[in-house]
Amino acid sequence: MNEKLDHTLAVIETRIKYRFRNPELLEEALTHRTYVNEAGGKDNQRLEFFGDAVLDFLLSDLLLRRFPDSREGELTRIRAALVDEVSLARLAAELDLGTSLRLGRGEEKGGGRHKRSLLADAFEALLAALYLDGGIESARRVVHELFEPLLDTPELLFGRDxxxxxxxxxxxxxxxxxxxxxxxxxxxxxxxxxxxxxxxxxxxxxxxxxxxxxxxxxxxxxxxxxxxxxxx
Incomplete structure (x- = not known):
C-alpha cells in the first residue's frame, strides 16, 4: 500500500476507534468495482453482501434489548428505517467514507464519492471487514456507538417525518x-x-x-x- 492509502485507512481507523490487524480487509471494503476494472484487485461487493447480514443481526439484537416490550412489526419498522440507503449513506458521510473510496476514473468524474448507493454499500462492507478482522464484539461496539443515538430520535421511533x-x-x-x-x-x-x-x-x-x-x-x-x- 502506498503512503496516501495508508493515511486514508488510518483516518477511518481513528473514526471507528479500531486498528485493523489485516488492513487489506479495510482496503477491500473501500474499493469499488470500477476501480478493480481498471487496476485489478478485490472490490467490496462480497463484503457488502456479508455486511448487510451482520448489520441486520446486530441491529436486531440492539433493538430487542432496547425495546423488550415492542412487537415484531414495530421492531421491523424501526430497523428498516435505520438500514435504508438514505440512513446508511448519512452515517457513511459522517465517517467521511466517500473521501476514502477507491473509484474508477469514470465513477470519480460522475460524482461517485457522493452517491448514496456507493456510500451505503461501503458502510456495510466496512462492518463486514470489522467483523472478519476483530470479531462480533468489535462490530457490535461500532454499531451501538453509531446507531444508539438515533434510537433517541422521536421522528425515527414514532414515525420519522x-x-x-x-x-x-x-x-x-x-x-x-x-x-x-x-x-x-x-x-x-x-x-x-x-x-x-x-x-x-x-x-x-x-x-x-x-x-x-x-x-x-x-x-x-x-x-x-x-x-x-x-x-x-
Whole structure:
C-alpha cells in the first residue's frame, strides 16, 4: 500500500476507534468495482453482501434489548428505517467514507464519492471487514456507538417525518417530487377525518387518513414509502 492509502485507512481507523490487524480487509471494503476494472484487485461487493447480514443481526439484537416490550412489526419498522440507503449513506458521510473510496476514473468524474448507493454499500462492507478482522464484539461496539443515538430520535421511533423520507426517496429513485391531493373530508367539525392521496407524476402511490390534513399526508407518505422500498 502506498503512503496516501495508508493515511486514508488510518483516518477511518481513528473514526471507528479500531486498528485493523489485516488492513487489506479495510482496503477491500473501500474499493469499488470500477476501480478493480481498471487496476485489478478485490472490490467490496462480497463484503457488502456479508455486511448487510451482520448489520441486520446486530441491529436486531440492539433493538430487542432496547425495546423488550415492542412487537415484531414495530421492531421491523424501526430497523428498516435505520438500514435504508438514505440512513446508511448519512452515517457513511459522517465517517467521511466517500473521501476514502477507491473509484474508477469514470465513477470519480460522475460524482461517485457522493452517491448514496456507493456510500451505503461501503458502510456495510466496512462492518463486514470489522467483523472478519476483530470479531462480533468489535462490530457490535461500532454499531451501538453509531446507531444508539438515533434510537433517541422521536421522528425515527414514532414515525420519522414520512413526507421528508418520501421526498428523498422519490427524488433518488424517480427524480420527481410527490404531490398530495385531498380526496375527502368527513365527520363533524370537532371530529373531522381527512383522506389524502399522494402521487408521483400521474401514478397513485398511497392513501392516508388523519384528523388533520397534515396527519393524513404523513399517513399517505408512509404508505408510498413502503411501496418504494419494495420497488428499490
Amino acid at each position: 414520512a413526507k421528508t423520507e418520501l421526498q428523498e426517496r422519490a427524488r433518488l429513485l424517480h427524480r420527481e417530487l410527490p404531490r398530495y391531493q385531498l380526496k375527502d373530508a368527513t365527520g363533524p367539525d370537532h371530529d373531522r377525518r381527512f383522506t389524502v392521496e399522494v402521487y408521483l407524476g400521474a401514478e397513485l402511490m398511497g392513501e392516508g387518513v388523519g384528523r388533520t390534513k397534515k396527519e393524513a399526508e404523513q399517513d399517505a407518505a408512509r404508505a408510498a414509502t413502503l411501496l418504494l422500498r419494495g420497488e428499490h
